[in-house]
Amino acid sequence: MIMKKLMLGNAAVARGAYEAGVRVVSSYPGTPSTEITEEIAKYDEIYCEWAPNEKVALEVAIGASFAGARAMSCMKHVGLNVAADPLYTASYTGVGGGLVVCVADDQGMHSSQNEQDSRLVAISSKIPMLEPADSEECKIFTQKAFELSEKYDTPILIRLSTRISHSQSLVQEGERENVELKDYVKDTAKYVMMPAMAMKRHHYVERRLDDMRKLAEDCEFNVVEKKDSKIGVISAGIAYQYAKEVFPDASFLKLGMINPLPTQLILDFAKSVEKVYVIEELEPVIENHCKVLGIDVIGKDILSNIGEFSVAQIREAVFGEKADTIKIEEPMPNRPPVMCAGCPHRGTFYVLKKLGLRVSGDIGCYTLGALAPLSSMDMCVCMGASIGMAHGMEKARGSEFARKTVAVIGDSTFIHSGITGLVDIVYNKGTSTVIILDNSITGMTGHQHNPATGFTIKGEPTKGVDLVKLCSAIGIDRVTVIDPFNIKKFEQVLREETEVDEPSVIIAQRPCALLKDVKHGKPLEINENCKVCKACMKIGCPAISVIDGKVEIDKSLCVGCALCVRVCRFNAIGAGGAKDD
Amino acid sequence: MTNIMIVGVGGQGTLLASRILGAAAIANGYDVKVSEVHGMSQRGGSVVTYVKYGDKVYSPIVGEGEADIILAFEQLEAYRYANYLKKGGKMLVNIQKTNPMPVITGAAEYPKDIIEKMRQKGADIIDVDAFSLACEAGNAKTVNVVLIGVLAARSNIEKDIWLSALEDTVPPKFLEVNKKAFELGYNL
Numbered sequence A: 001m002i003m004k005k006l007m008l009g010n011a012a013v014a015r016g017a018y019e020a021g022v023r024v025v026s027s028y029p030g031t032p033s034t035e036i037t038e039e040i041a042k043y044d045e046i047y048c049e050w051a052p053n054e055k056v057a058l059e060v061a062i063g064a065s066f067a068g069a070r071a072m073s074c075m076k077h078v079g080l081n082v083a084a085d086p087l088y089t090a091s092y093t094g095v096g097g098g099l100v101v102c103v104a105d106d107q108g109m110h111s112s113q114n115e116q117d118s119r120l121v122a123i124s125s126k127i128p129m130l131e132p133a134d135s136e137e138c139k140i141f142t143q144k145a146f147e148l149s150e151k152y153d154t155p156i157l158i159r160l161s162t163r164i165s166h167s168q169s170l171v172q173e174g175e176r177e178n179v180e181l182k183d184y185v186k187d188t189a190k191y192v193m194m195p196a197m198a199m200k201r202h203h204y205v206e207r208r209l210d211d212m213r214k215l216a217e218d219c220e221f222n223v224v225e226k227k228d229s230k231i232g233v234i235s236a237g238i239a240y241q242y243a244k245e246v247f248p249d250a251s252f253l254k255l256g257m258i259n260p261l262p263t264q265l266i267l268d269f270a271k272s273v274e275k276v277y278v279i280e281e282l283e284p285v286i287e288n289h290c291k292v293l294g295i296d297v298i299g300k301d302i303l304s305n306i307g308e309f310s311v312a313q314i315r316e317a318v319f320g321e322k323a324d325t326i327k328i329e330e331p332m333p334n335r336p337p338v339m340c341a342g343c344p345h346r347g348t349f350y351v352l353k354k355l356g357l358r359v360s361g362d363i364g365c366y367t368l369g370a371l372a373p374l375s376s377m378d379m380c381v382c383m384g385a386s387i388g389m390a391h392g393m394e395k396a397r398g399s400e401f402a403r404k405t406v407a408v409i410g411d412s413t414f415i416h417s418g419i420t421g422l423v424d425i426v427y428n429k430g431t432s433t434v435i436i437l438d439n440s441i442t443g444m445t446g447h448q449h450n451p452a453t454g455f456t457i458k459g460e461p462t463k464g465v466d467l468v469k470l471c472s473a474i475g476i477d478r479v480t481v482i483d484p485f486n487i488k489k490f491e492q493v494l495r496e497e498t499e500v501d502e503p504s505v506i507i508a509q510r511p512c513a514l515l516k517d518v519k520h521g522k523p524l525e526i527n528e529n530c531k532v533c534k535a536c537m538k539i540g541c542p543a544i545s546v547i548d549g550k551v552e553i554d555k556s557l558c559v560g561c562a563l564c565v566r567v568c569r570f571n572a573i574g575a576g577g578a579k580d581d
Numbered sequence B: 001m002t003n004i005m006i007v008g009v010g011g012q013g014t015l016l017a018s019r020i021l022g023a024a025a026i027a028n029g030y031d032v033k034v035s036e037v038h039g040m041s042q043r044g045g046s047v048v049t050y051v052k053y054g055d056k057v058y059s060p061i062v063g064e065g066e067a068d069i070i071l072a073f074e075q076l077e078a079y080r081y082a083n084y085l086k087k088g089g090k091m092l093v094n095i096q097k098t099n100p101m102p103v104i105t106g107a108a109e110y111p112k113d114i115i116e117k118m119r120q121k122g123a124d125i126i127d128v129d130a131f132s133l134a135c136e137a138g139n140a141k142t143v144n145v146v147l148i149g150v151l152a153a154r155s156n157i158e159k160d161i162w163l164s165a166l167e168d169t170v171p172p173k174f175l176e177v178n179k180k181a182f183e184l185g186y187n188l
C-alpha cells in the first residue's frame, strides 16, 4: 500500500518542486512562506539559498532559469513588492528553464503589516497564477507550474495563503523527475530588455495571455463539480474549502488557475445554476470578472474584503444562521505576542524608553517594542523603512528634532533594505543615529541565517558581512558596538551619539535568547529585599509579575538573563547572572 | 467528522501536540487536516491549532460552536475560546495560569474562577494539573504530552495507535519520559 503523508502546504510545494526537478531555489524568509525554502534545503539535489532580499532572490532564480535550469523563488505577499521590478520584466523575457515564483498571502494578517491580494500583481504583470486549495494540490500545482512555464515561455506564480501554507493535509509523494539542464542560448532579442526588444516582447506577452486564456477554459485545475442546480458557487484556494462546508449540496466551479480567468467556462457554469455565489477572500477579483461578463453574482455585497473568512461567517452572511454557542460576556485580557524572556531587544527598548526618544521603527521581533510597557516605537511601515523615515523627519523638522530621534533596525532587515537608507543619510548630510539590533539571526520568521550571521541556509560556515566595516565604508565615522544588556553604558553611548552633529551607528550586539548555543543561567528569585517598587516591571518581562501584592518570577519562563537584576536598586533579585557594569 | 482545537500560549508546545494527534488520526485511516500557527503569535501570544479528521475534511479551521473537544493548555485561553465548544462537547483544561502582558502591566485583571464560570455556562470540563503530572513524569516540558494522554483516553482512536504516533513524532532521546507523561494523562 502506498501511504500518503501528512504535510504542510509549504512542505508540499517544496516536494512538488523537488519532484519537478528544480535545481536552484533562492528566497527570502517571510511568514507564511518560510518553510517552503527550509524544506527545499533538506534535498541535497537542489541548490538552495537565503538571499539578502526578495529582489535578489528572484534575480538569482531568473538567472538560473536563463541558464537553463528549473528555478524557484518563494516569498510572502509584501516580498513580492520588493521583487516586483524583476518580476514585471521577467514576464517579458520569459524563461529558459521553468521559473516559478511562489507567493504566500496573509489574509487576516496573522504575521504581516498589510493584507494585499497578490492576484492583482499577477493581473498587472500578466503572469499566469495557480492557486492550490490543500497540500496535495500544492504539490501537483507546483509540478505543473514548471511544465506550463516552459511550454508557454512565462514565469508562473503560485499563490498560497496562511491557511494553505500552514495547514497539514495528506500528500502522495512521487519520484524526482530527471530534468536535464537546457542549453544556454544567447538570445538578446529575448533576454536584453531595452525598448526596441521589449516592445516586441510585450506583443508576445499579450499573445501568450490569449493562449493562456484558452488554456483556462479546459485546464485540469478548473473543475466543475455538478450537484444541485439551485446554487452555484465559484471559488478558489482556501475559500473553496470553507464554501464546501457551507454549501454541501451546491454545484461548484473550483478555479485552480486564477490568472487569467476562463470566460466560457464561467458563462456556462452560471447558466447551469439558478443563483451564483462567488466566495473569495480579499479583493473581488473573480467577482469583477463575472460582472464584466454580465453575470449577476452575489459576493462582496454580503461578504467582507477585509480579513479571512470562516465557515461560520459565510454561513451567517448567506443564510443568516448563527452558531449556538456558549457566550462569555466577561471582558478578557488580550494576550498579544511579547518579547521572549531573555530577549536582547528588551535592553535596547528599556533604554530608549528611559531617554524618551522618538523611535523610527522597522519590522522584526523588535517591533514588539511598540507595545506596553516598553512602548518605544513611533512608526513601522515596511522592511528597511526605519532609516529613510528617520532621515525624512530630520529633513522636515531640522537637526534639533533629529537629536531626539533614532532609527532601530534588525540585522536581517538592515541587510535586506536598510543599507541604502544609510547611504542616503551620509550622502545627503543627515545626522541620524541608527541602532542596528544584531541578534545574530533572523528571529521573527523563526531563526533563518542571513548574510550577517556567517552561515548559509544549510548551516555551512561562510563569510559574514562585517557590519562595522560596512558602515564605515558607507561613510559613517562613528560606529559603536555594544551589548544592549549593559544598560548603563548603552544609555551613555546613546546620549552621546544622538547629541553629535553627524550620522552615527550603534550596533547593539547580543544573540537571540532562543538560539541553541546561548547559555542561560538558572531561573532567578525575588528575595526579602524587595520593596515592590516595580522597577523590574518596566522591562516588560513575561516572567515577572505582581501576584497578591508581591513581585514574583515565574520559574517556568525565566531564563536567568538577569536584565532585571541590573534595573533593581535594592539587590532584591538573586542567583543567576551577575552585575558587571 | 471530529473537530479538535488546541489552545494555549505560544511556546507551550501546542504544535507538537497537534502533530501527535494528526499522526494518530491518519494511522487510524482518516482524512486529516491540521492547521498550525507559525510566526508572530508564537512569541508568547495566544495560539490555536485545529485538528479535524473524518471521511473527508474540507476547511482546516474549526468554527464557533463546532469543536467536539477543546484541549486548553492554559485557563485564560480556555476561557477565550469557550464559544468554540459544540453543545455536548468536552473541554480538557490544564489548570496552569500564565499572565498575559496586559495583566503584568496592570492594565487588565486575570479573570477569577474561570473553570467554575464555564461550568455554570454548561461546559463539560475535565480539569487537569498537567504541570504536576509532567514533573512526576520527569520533565516539566511534557505538559503537552500529558494533555494528549488525557485526550487520547476520550477519543475514538485505539491506545496502540496513539503510542506509535508518539514514537513517530517525539525525538527518540525524549521518548521514555514522554511515554510516562502520556500514561499519566491517559490513566487520569
Ligand SMILES: Cc1ncc(C[n+]2csc(CCOP(=O)(O)OP(=O)(O)O)c2C)c(N)n1
Binding pocket: A028, A029, A030, A031, A054, A076, A078, A079, A080, A082, A112, A113, A363, A364, A365, A366, A383, A409, A410, A411, A412, A413, A414, A437, A439, A441, A442, A443, A444, A445
Ligand atoms: C518585504 C518583506 N519580506 C519579509 C518580511 C518578513 N519579515 C518580517 S521581519 C523579518 C526579519 C526580521 O529579522 P531581523 O531584522 O534580524 O530582526 P529580529 O526578528 O531577528 O529581531 C522578516 C523576514 C516582511 N515583513 N517584509
